[in-house]
Amino acid sequence: GAVVSQHPSWVICKSGTSVKIECRSLDFQATTMFWYRQFPKQSLMLMATSNEGSKATYEQGVEKDKFLINHASLTLSTLTVTSAHPEDSSFYICSAPSASGRGRAGELFFGEGSRLTVL
């Protein structure tokens, strides 16, 4: 069964609104989670690393004020797309690395993804 849950699976919003996507690790703690973005017919690109209890680390070219990441607990990270615009429309996927007793060393578990469409 799934070990990482992502919600919502899809969302449609008007331009200018903010959208929050949740990523939860199920039955294991994740001090680190990763957020990826995938454009149509392209591979995944790492946006940021979410760290529990501290600031997220953003990849070059990713606007931290546009994509707010909060990792307030050991099982939950959220990505908020602020003042969304049509160019933010994409497929967003989170992942969490294996933890003690869950998965193999270095294994990454992925959520189901969230498709954002900004009108």
Place this chain on the structure above:
Amino acid sequence: KQEVTQIPAALSVPEGENLVLNCSFTDSAIYNLQWFRQDPGKGLTSLLLIQSSQREQTSGRLNASLDKSSGRSTLYIAASQPGDSATYLCAVSGGYQKVTFGTGTKLQVIP
């Protein structure tokens, strides 16, 4: 900077065929390599994980090999089935859980 390439980009085969998907990476200093499957509009499902010290991993009809020195990995699928149709991604971890994904191979298995 690690670059990961997958060949072919797309593949169409009749049901029952054995097939090989290729993944190459430029920096051989990797921690592990993982193969994933992605169905349209869905997240990623982990298929096989090969640690840098390993040469291959097997799971059912799937076999993945790793040649670190040459920067290559292959995913072998035996007796392909229509349900195997999906996009297959390889991902290379270079430590600190920093993962670089390949470009993907879209597989279609024709009944």
